[in-house]
Structure formats: structure tokens, C-alpha cells
Amino acid sequence: xxxxxxxxxxxxxxxxxxxxxxxxxxxxxxxxxxxxxxxxxxxxxxxxxxxxxxxxxxxxxxxxxxxxxxxxxxxxxxxxxxxxxxxxxxxxxxxxxxxxxxxxxxxxxxxxxxxxxxxxxxxxxxxxxxxxxxxxxxxxxxxxxxxxxxxxxxxxxxxxxxxxxxxxxxxxxxxxxxxxxxxxxxxxxxxxxxxxxxxxxxxxxxxxxxxxxxxxxxxxxxxxxxxxxxxxxxxxxxxxxxxxxxxxxxxxxxxxxxxxxxxxxxxxxxxxxxxxxxxxxxxxxxxx
Amino acid sequence: xxxxxxxxxxxxxxxxxxxxxxxxxxxxxxxxxxxxxxxxxxxxxxxxxxxxxxxxxxxxxxxxxxxxxxxxxxxxxxxxxxxxxxxxxxxxxxxxxxxxxxxxxxxxxxxxxxxxxxxxxxxxxxxxxxxxxxxxxxxxxxxxxxxxxxxxxxxxxxxxxxxxxxxxxxxxxxxxxxxxxxxxxxxxxxxxxxxxxxxxxxxxxxxxxxxxxxxxxxxxxxxxxxxxxxxxxxxxxxxxxxxxxxxxxxxxxxxxxxxxxxxxxxxxxxxxxxxxxxxxxxxxxxxxxxxxxxxxxxxxxxxxxxxxxxxxxxxxxxxxxxxxxxxxxxxxxxxxxxxxxxxxxxxxxxxxxxxxxxxxxxxxxxxxxxxxxxxxxxxxxxxxxxxxxxxxxxxxxxxxxxxxxxxxxxxx
Numbered sequence: 001x002x003x004x005x006x007x008x009x010x011x012x013x014x015x016x017x018x019x020x021x022x023x024x025x026x027x028x029x030x031x032x033x034x035x036x037x038x039x040x041x042x043x044x045x046x047x048x049x050x051x052x053x054x055x056x057x058x059x060x061x062x063x064x065x066x067x068x069x070x071x072x073x074x075x076x077x078x079x080x081x082x083x084x085x086x087x088x089x090x091x092x093x094x095x096x097x098x099x100x101x102x103x104x105x106x107x108x109x110x111x112x113x114x115x116x117x118x119x120x121x122x123x124x125x126x127x128x129x130x131x132x133x134x135x136x137x138x139x140x141x142x143x144x145x146x147x148x149x150x151x152x153x154x155x156x157x158x159x160x161x162x163x164x165x166x167x168x169x170x171x172x173x174x175x176x177x178x179x180x181x182x183x184x185x186x187x188x189x190x191x192x193x194x195x196x197x198x199x200x201x202x203x204x205x206x207x208x209x210x211x212x213x214x215x216x217x218x219x220x221x222x223x224x225x226x227x228x229x230x231x232x233x234x235x236x237x238x239x240x241x242x243x244x245x246x247x248x249x250x251x252x253x254x255x256x257x258x259x260x261x262x263x264x265x266x267x268x269x270x271x272x273x274x275x276x277x278x279x280x281x282x283x284x285x286x287x288x
Numbered sequence: 289x290x291x292x293x294x295x296x297x298x299x300x301x302x303x304x305x306x307x308x309x310x311x312x313x314x315x316x317x318x319x320x321x322x323x324x325x326x327x328x329x330x331x332x333x334x335x336x337x338x339x340x341x342x343x344x345x346x347x348x349x350x351x352x353x354x355x356x357x358x359x360x361x362x363x364x365x366x367x368x369x370x371x372x373x374x375x376x377x378x379x380x381x382x383x384x385x386x387x388x389x390x391x392x393x394x395x396x397x398x399x400x401x402x403x404x405x406x407x408x409x410x411x412x413x414x415x416x417x418x419x420x421x422x423x424x425x426x427x428x429x430x431x432x433x434x435x436x437x438x439x440x441x442x443x444x445x446x447x448x449x450x451x452x453x454x455x456x457x458x459x460x461x462x463x464x465x466x467x468x469x470x471x472x473x474x475x476x477x478x479x480x481x482x483x484x485x486x487x488x489x490x491x492x493x494x495x496x497x498x499x500x501x502x503x504x505x506x507x508x509x510x511x512x513x514x515x516x517x518x519x520x521x522x523x524x525x526x527x528x529x530x531x532x533x534x535x536x537x538x539x540x541x542x543x544x545x546x547x548x549x550x551x552x553x554x555x556x557x558x559x560x561x562x563x564x565x566x567x568x569x570x571x572x573x574x575x576x577x578x579x580x581x582x583x584x585x586x587x588x589x590x591x592x593x594x595x596x597x598x599x600x601x602x603x604x605x606x607x608x609x610x611x612x613x614x615x616x617x618x619x620x621x622x623x624x625x626x627x628x629x630x631x632x633x634x635x636x637x638x639x640x641x642x643x644x645x646x647x648x649x650x651x652x653x654x655x656x657x658x659x660x661x662x663x664x665x666x667x668x669x670x671x672x673x674x675x676x677x678x679x680x681x682x683x684x685x686x687x688x689x690x691x692x693x694x695x696x697x698x699x700x
Binding site (some may be wrong): 003006007010011013014037053103105109113114115116117118120126127128136137138139141142208212213214216217221252253254256257260261264 | 329543549
């Protein structure tokens, strides 16, 4: 029974990480219909920059911030420099973002090499807390990860639902042409959303590097999980990303604990099932 | 995605490749330069470059032209890389691949190209050479089971472990490593109650960590690169402290050099390996010094991968030297030289092949030690001489035990 609770807790913390990674991906798609295949590369870039900053200054929180900002900047550059030129042509944008992801991955291999990095957590995050109910120790960093994702999720929801810019973004999701006609600077909004998506990915990268580890290949791994999460949850909604992340995180951990050999299959079975029954995703709206 | 990536890099590389002149001998190199094994693959390339540099960059007046192609640890990527090297770059000799299942795939592929000689890099699956070997596939080195020689006995008799759980990646090389460990450990009277096979590139091991039975004396961990780092980090974060026994690529310099919090937990952990960082034979000291000089940014010491890719490339250089660089007979003379080739390997032993073209090697039982500068290294505890592929057992008995798999061997 203890194992079941621990695995559930593991699933929740992994889901928190997936949510952080996928929410930016989902946001970008929701507004711009761009499947940003460079999202994983932005995440890894954030992770590496965060590691470098945390290593140089010894301040973990600064590392998370720097990783987020670096990826936000890179995301904005991608939109300004490349994807902005082919707005409205989603297939071209997707292909261009694949190219960007490959180029970024090679540049990062060049700069940081093939080593595996682990972002050192500050003392107040290291080690475990004793969970008396279960009679086991549990890593503090994973518990904080869950809290962090909750905070980010609520903040993102408030931003989208309650602020004026959020309302503009939502309007953009529903009817881009009308928004343009009303005179809103849609290109600037696109850049802002891309930067936000990058920021979320970058922070997720640093946190992934603290709770797990980062290495070449982490980019594709998180790109894949983000894709699966938004396909299951529904593209373009914060709630969908949360639900998708929860399902996939839990499924992966239960799989690893109870049927390790077939763990990789479980997530894709869920994805196939959702695609067959509700192709727009569990909380997604169907395309008009 | 994966295929796109390969296709794009293939186009980019072929555009940059110079047309081979008649005096050039093209040697293809297949290594993993992406994903979890990228650091290992990078080091393999260094080994090849060192062997070519040792020969002065040319053999019998023929320039050596190295073409490096990346695979991604999957068999199909290795096959695609080899086809590209053979058909586009005209390579008659290929050094590689790195990973177990890739080796099996290239052994099968080598039958379709009888004129091409494939010299294994560091892939260590057993059946690459044991069952159904291919006449033009060579392995100047051991398989994963040979690399564990001595460890099972040491764990049981010296460290007194009776019950050991296994955590390993789910493919042919770890199967072979587990066999190497268990064949000795079980024969000595130990038991392995549970084995956990996890997918390559798995990042979150926390549920495996909590599933490991609490009453085991030690955990045998056969994970490589970032997988090993992830598992050990999470194991330490969860607050467990059961001793670790390492597989050959778990306790490798690439893992020891990574900056992670589990370092202290590894000190004293035993492992089996053909490559020791501070071995004091003069040959190894010279090899490590040459490595450090050529690659100041490299790892602290040559890894298994630099070592084995070096031996593969060295064999190719010696073979080419003996035939004067002449491969015009489809490489038959070259392969005849390789069959009987003997040379001093970097650890000081004599490398030679058995009838299946698999190396008979010296193997080390090592333990992790903290070096004076605070970094981690390994120390040889014991050298096991002349380990052959059947681990000293009779070939018939060995083959009768069946191919390795998730469930074979078993001693719960």
C-alpha cells in the first residue's frame, strides 16, 4: 500500500514537471496554431543556462530565473527572426521549428558537451522530508516541484482569465482576424506569447535539471511528452495541459512501478484511446 | 522526427564531404553523438582519432579519411549510418557501433556487404559474435559478460552480499552484463530476487527506487550515461543507502565526471570493466598521457569507449599496414591479417581473437575511490587474465543455457 501512495506521489510530481513543460507549448499552439517543435530545445537551453548560472553564483533561484529568461529571449528571437515571417503557414512554421530545434541541439552539444548535468539544489531543497503517514522519506525537491507547478498554473490561469492582455490572447485564440481588424498589434502579442512559452519551458528545464538531470536528448524527451500531454489534454487550454500532464505522469509512474517492461506503452495507449474517442483532446474544443 | 534528423544531417554531411582521391582510404566511424550516450560517443571518436594519429594519419602512403556518422543507439539508425558510409562515402572499413543492439544489427548487415569489414567499436552484446557470427564482423574487445568477470565472486565472497536486486536498461547489452555478474554470483551461492528492466532514456526512476525490496544487500545497477546519473540521483534523494554494484558503463569515467550529488554514495562501489582510470601499467600510463595531451577538454581519463574504439581503429591501422593499404581484393587479405592479429592493447595485455573473431581480454574488478583533487576515479582491485567469451566454461554447456534475455539467467 505504501508503494501505491509513493508511486502516486511520484506521478503527481512528474505531472507537475510535464505541466510546466507543456503549458507553454499549448499556449503557443492555442493562439497561433503553430506546433513549435523547438519547444524541447528551448527547455534544454533554459536548463543549461540555469545550471551555468546556479553553478557560477551558487544561487539556485537565480538559476531558475536566468534559465527562464534565456529561453524567453530565445523564444522571442525564434518568433521575430524566423516564424514571424511565415505567419499563417502552419506547415512551414512547423518544419522551420524542427530545423531550429536541430540547430539549437547541436549548438548546445558544442557549448556544453555531451555530459549529464545536475543542477545543485540549495540546502533547504536537498534531502528528504519524512512523511509520517507513509513512514518513508520523500525528496523535498519533488514536493517543491509540485507546489511550484501549482503556483505557476494558478498564475497562468489568472493571467489568461483576469487580465486585459489575457483577454486579448483569448480573443486571439477565438478569432484572430477580428482582433487584427480591431487594431490590436497582433504581431507583438505573438512575440509576447512566444516569450512566455519560452519562459515556462526554460524554468521547467532548470527544474527538470534539479529533480532529474539534463543531457543531450532531454529536449526530444520533453518535446515528446509535451506533445502527448497536449494531445491528450486538448491543445490551447491551461486546464487541458494540467489534466493531460496528470494522466500521463500518473500512467508513466504506475507503469514503471507495476509493469516496468511495458511502461513506455501505457502513455501511448492513452494517447491512441483519446485520439480515437475524442480527437480534439479531453478538454479541447473541436475546430470549426 | 528521428528520421528527419538523420536525413538532414546526412545531406549536410555529404555536401561537405570532399570527393575521395585515389590515395585516400575512407574509414567510416559510427558512434552515438546524440541523446543519453552522447558523452560516451564523443569519447569513442577521440579513440579513433588517436589511433589514426598514432599511425601518422596515413598508412603505406595512403591518407586516412575518417567519416563520422552518428547513430542513436537504435539498430535501424546504425544500419542507416552504415549503409550511408558504404554506399555514399565508399567506406570499405567501418569502426563502430557503440551500443549492444546496434552491434547485432550491423553483424546482420555485414552479410549483405561481404567486401566491407566492420570492426566493432564498443558494442558488447553477446550474440554479436557468439551465436551465428559473420565472417566480416570483428570485435577486438570483450562482450558485456566478459566485462563483468570477477565481480560476482568478489561481491559474494569478499563483500559478503547474499541477496542482490538488479536495475538495468532493457536491451541486449545490459542482459549480457547481468549474465556476466549472475553466472558467478549465483554459482557462489548468491540470489537475485528481482530484476527491474527500464527503457533507455528514462528520466524518472523514482517509482523503481521505491519498488526495490528493502532486504537486499546491494543493488546491481547496469545503466549508462544520463540514465545512471538520473537513477543514482533519485536513489540518493529518496534517502536510501543500500550499497551499489556497478555495471561497466555505470561506473565509467563519463558518469564519475558528472557533477552530481550522489558522488559520495559511490565511493567504495565495486564494478567490472576492461578500462581502469589509474591503472599503473606503463602502456596505460602512456595511453592516458597521450589522451590527456590530445584532448585537454576530454574526460579525466580515457573511458571504455575511447579505449575500445582505439583498439578497433588500431587493428584497422595494423591490418592496413600489413597489406600495404591494398583493399582491392574485397578486403580478403586484410581480413586474413586481422584473423591472426596480435597486438599489445592499452592496458598492457595481448589482444587476440577467438575463432568467432571475438577478443580474449583481461578484465578488472575495480572500486570507486576519491582522488586527491576531490574528483572520483577508479582503482583496480583485481585483474582477471584471459577471459574468453564463455567465461571459462565449456562452449557446449554455455550455449545450452540459451541466449540472454530478461528472464535468463535466473536465480531468485
